[in-house]
Amino acid sequence: MLEQNDQPSAGKSRAVQLKAFGGPEVLDIHEIPAPQAGPGQVRVRVTAAGLNPMDWIMTADADTAARFGLSLPAGFGTDYAGVVDQVGDGVTGFAPGDRVFGGALSRAVADFVVVDPTGGVAADEAHHTPDQVDDRTAATLTIAGRTASAALAVLALGPDDTGLIGGAAGGVGVFAVQLARIAGARVIGTGSAASSDFLRDLGAEPVVYGDGLADRVRALAPGGVTAALDLHGTETVHTARELGVPDDRICTIAAQVDGVSAANGANAAPGALEEIARLVASGQLQVPIAESFPVEQIRRAAELQAGRHVHGKIVIDL
Known part of the structure; x- marks a missing residue:
């Protein structure tokens, strides 16, 4: 039976999508039906999404996108952090209200993502966010x-x-x-x-x-x-x-x-990401946030990321 929090489930989700492959100029915000958690899945209300060079590299042209299994319309961004708001049948260890972070391949810059919490790869995964780590920082860790x-x-x-x-x-x-x-x-x-x-x-x-x-x-x-x-x-x-x-x-x-x-x-060893989160939580590892942008400024953020001269990480707030 699907579990969700006490707040009404959103029927719609803002999502950054591409109708054509290309650079930052093809990024637009669209309203789409909110995805629903199926068996073995959780839905996350995304609060922050971290950008990486791979985000714009793999959506720059059709041939590259195909190597990552992407087709149009395509989403954008992989690293996310947020709060679980739906839990599908068969899921254990996660409940509505849990803070999580992880990867959702080329779909993270959206109000909601659905992931397999046991996926274990950046394309599809969720991990519990330590209390000492804020969502913006958690959204930079995965890739x-x-x-x-x-x-x-x-x-x-x-x-x-x-x-x-x-x-x-x-x-x-x-x-x-x-x-x-x-x-x-x-x-x-x-x-x-x-x-x-x-x-x-x-x-x-x-x-x-x-x-x-x-x-x-x-x-x-x-x-x-x-x-x-x-x-x-x-x-x-x-x-x-x-x-x-x-x-x-x-x-x-x-x-x-x-x-x-x-x-x-x-190729990272099992548990590598949890260890990095632990180091961040303990203050042994710092994550410099170069700049954060509201989702409405996704093109500006992607242009800055694509310039490859950023010191630290760029984060999108949702």
């Missing part, structure tokens, strides 16, 4: 946190390591830097000159990317670099190789390089 965790598991950083993290000021970088520091590693993070103070606050030693990067890293770490994580392209990979880092201690997330491991959130 970026899982991706950083998976990449760092490849590198197995420890107190004897000096790690080079490329693109360290971005959405995944803020998690990767701090998780590496929690593991005891020294971290050198690449970014623009304007990101230096931001990176220091995260615990990284900043270095400006671009020509001459290897020389600048040598000056910072004359004893050498032992591992590298490239969060943007391949510059950090090539620099790490120039510095003598073996391929088995180099990892990428946004490019494929022969001989180098590539990681994504789907």
